[in-house]
Amino acid sequence: MYRLDPRYPPTPATRLTAGWSAVAALLPGGPATLAVDGPPATDWEALAARLAAASPVPVRTLDLRAHYAPPEQVRRRTERPEDTADPYYCRLADNPLDDLFDRVPAPQPPCEGVLLVYGPGASLVRHDLLWYADVPKRYAESAVAAGHGTNLGLPGEPGTLRRLFYLDWPMLDRHRDALAPRVDGWLDMQHPGHPVHLDGDGLRATCAALARRPVRTRPYFNSTPWGGHWAQRELGFDPTARNTALGYELIAPEAGVLIGHGPAAQAEVPFQLLCALHPEQLLGAAVHERFGTSFPIRFDYLDTVDGGNLSVHCHPQEPYMKERFGWSYTQHETYYMTVAGPDTKVYLGLREDADVDLFRKEVEEAATDGVPMDPEDHILTFPAEPGRLFLIPAGTPHASGAGNVVLEISATPYLYSLRFYDWLRPDSDGNPRALPYEHGLANLETGRRGDAVARDLVQEPRTLRSGEGWCERLLGALDEMFYEVRRTELAAGAVADDDTDERFHVLNVAAGEGAVVETAAGDLHDLAYAETLTVPAAVGAYRLRAVGERPVHVVKALVR
Numbered sequence: 397m398y399r400l401d402p403r404y405p406p407t408p409a410t411r412l413t414a415g416w417s418a419v420a421a422l423l424p425g426g427p428a429t430l431a432v433d434g435p436p437a438t439d440w441e442a443l444a445a446r447l448a449a450a451s452p453v454p455v456r457t458l459d460l461r462a463h464y465a466p467p468e469q470v471r472r473r474t475e476r477p478e479d480t481a482d483p484y485y486c487r488l489a490d491n492p493l494d495d496l497f498d499r500v501p502a503p504q505p506p507c508e509g510v511l512l513v514y515g516p517g518a519s520l521v522r523h524d525l526l527w528y529a530d531v532p533k534r535y536a537e538s539a540v541a542a543g544h545g546t547n548l549g550l551p552g553e554p555g556t557l558r559r560l561f562y563l564d565w566p567m568l569d570r571h572r573d574a575l576a577p578r579v580d581g582w583l584d585m586q587h588p589g590h591p592v593h594l595d596g597d598g599l600r601a602t603c604a605a606l607a608r609r610p611v612r613t614r615p616y617f618n619s620t621p622w623g624g625h626w627a628q629r630e631l632g633f634d635p636t637a638r639n640t641a642l643g644y645e646l647i648a649p650e651a652g653v654l655i656g657h658g659p660a661a662q663a664e665v666p667f668q669l670l671c672a673l674h675p676e677q678l679l680g681a682a683v684h685e686r687f688g689t690s691f692p693i694r695f696d697y698l699d700t701v702d703g704g705n706l707s708v709h710c711h712p713q714e715p716y717m718k719e720r721f722g723w724s725y726t727q728h729e730t731y732y733m734t735v736a737g738p739d740t741k742v743y744l745g746l747r748e749d750a751d752v753d754l755f756r757k758e759v760e761e762a763a764t765d766g767v768p769m770d771p772e773d774h775i776l777t778f779p780a781e782p783g784r785l786f787l788i789p790a791g792t793p794h795a796s797g798a799g800n801v802v803l804e805i806s807a808t809p810y811l812y813s814l815r816f817y818d819w820l821r822p823d824s825d826g827n828p829r830a831l832p833y834e835h836g837l838a839n840l841e842t843g844r845r846g847d848a849v850a851r852d853l854v855q856e857p858r859t860l861r862s863g864e865g866w867c868e869r870l871l872g873a874l875d876e877m878f879y880e881v882r883r884t885e886l887a888a889g890a891v892a893d894d895d896t897d898e899r900f901h902v903l904n905v906a907a908g909e910g911a912v913v914e915t916a917a918g919d920l921h922d923l924a925y926a927e928t929l930t931v932p933a934a935v936g937a938y939r940l941r942a943v944g945e946r947p948v949h950v951v952k953a954l955v956r
């Protein structure tokens with residue numbers, strides 16, 4: 397059965413500590429300065445108050461957020477002037493956190509007890525001990541979307557998602573990854589009344605072990621105006637949610653790995669720490685060389701069962717992604733159809749007879765005057781046959797229609813949906829969603845049309861390898877896309893051999909009950925229907941054993 401909380405035990409020497417009084421007992425007897433760094437979304441008030449109250453030694457506090465440079469300075473340093481007029485995007489920030497300060501405070505070391513310096517950037521203050529107090533990014537996104545979250549360096553004002561995604565996160569990610577090799581403690585602050593602490597060496601030892609064995613990240617779903625209900629009904633996600641729309645199976649920059657023993661004794665650690673600390677083991681040397689510490693493939697679900705059509709959109713072409721948005725590789729996508737109805741469809745690519753000027757005019761009229769359009773006048777549709785893979789290179793207009801479950805296997809960037817048309821529907825706040833159609837039109841691929849779309853982007857599977865009761869098929873590959881999608885088809889009880897060949901694999905059970913992944917090192921990992929698993933490059937040889945009475949399909953993606 398699909399697990400909502402895949403969890404891995406820490407390595408034996410790791411000290412896992414839960415609850416404020418136990419965490420406070422870890423404080424040094426003093427005198428010492430403890431810096432606690434982390435993102436703005438951590439509940440810093442609770443942290444400072446609860447730690448001080450539970451501490452056996454006197455605690456003096458310094459809230460670093462009161463020492464940032466004036467807001468206009470922070471803005472000027474982090475955002476390019478040419479981007480300020482763009483309400484949707486800006487170039488990713490490459491600033492260090494020092495840029496938040498005119499001068500980093502230099503407090504006197506304490507004569508007794510603990511000086512607790514806390515807040516984003518706290519590690520920049522001279523300290524004796526360093527902790528990182530984290531909450532997963534989904535907390536920041538929902539707080540900012542709900543109007544009570546703040547942006548990095550701007551604690552006094554309501555935050556924006558634009559700053560959060562394109563300025564705060566890149567700055568915080570780099571900062572956190574640089575601290576990971578030397579933090580003395582990791583504090584999970586998801587439950588401000590019940591924190592969980594891992595000692596730094598234990599955290600690193602556990603990450604080292606996880607970067608060498610199959611590992612599954614914690615899944616979750618958001619809600620959108622097009623979201624459906626498959627993941628609520630079939631996978632057990634929150635039945636009270638408005639809907640289940642985009643399912644975060646493995647979106648590496650936001651994914652977390654649960655380390656611990658149970659719900660009250662677990663820390664959710666960014667998957668990205670595995671990439672930052674052990675890139676060669678996780679990604680493989682060649683992939684690391686090409687993508688740095690970015691895990692380049694993502695798996696997510698798009699659930700529109702009893703929901704609506706996605707917006708019709710495209711993604712930035714590679715040069716635009718690099719020059720305009722500042723990210724080195726772009727958002728090529730594929731849709732693997734997991735569930736579909738008899739008449740459901742996928743919108744993909746321009747019709748042979750599409751008139752781009754007319755398309756532009758209709759997109760503009762819809763956006764500015766609310767005039768409805770029919771995307772099918774310009775864009776092809778294909779039946780959403782289960783098991784079919786659609787390739788969606790950057791620039792290709794596309795959308796999944798209502799009534800489908802798409803397993804989206806894509807390049808990792810995912811925050812650049814350049815929407816053309818959103819069916820004139822409101823968001824949950826009653827307002828239309830952002831329509832960055834000028835960016836979309838600037839990136840629209842107009843060369844591949846009609847028959848070429850069907851020929852290039854809807855390929856017939858080709859058998860690559862086979863054995864007793866199983867075969868592996870290539871479902872789709874394209875010169876312009878850096879990864880490919882394959883499927884291992886196993887008869888009931890069959891066992892297929894595989895090898896990472898020094899590049900990570902990502903697996904998903906797309907049909908059948910499940911599989912067991914057995915590695916040459918002797919690790920076993922269960923993988924149930926709909927679950928997604930990363931097999932690090934360092935695993936080398938492994939086997940897939942089909943579970944259950946029915947045939948099993950395991951979809952696999954790898955860098956080419």
Ligand SMILES: O=P(O)(O)OC[C@H]1O[C@@H](O)[C@@H](O)[C@@H](O)[C@@H]1O
Nearest residue numbers: 620622642706707709810813815
């Ligand atoms: O723009 P909406 O309709 O929300 O759809 C957005 C989704 O579309 C898919 O094709 C992908 O590009 C996803 O990464 C994206 O989140």
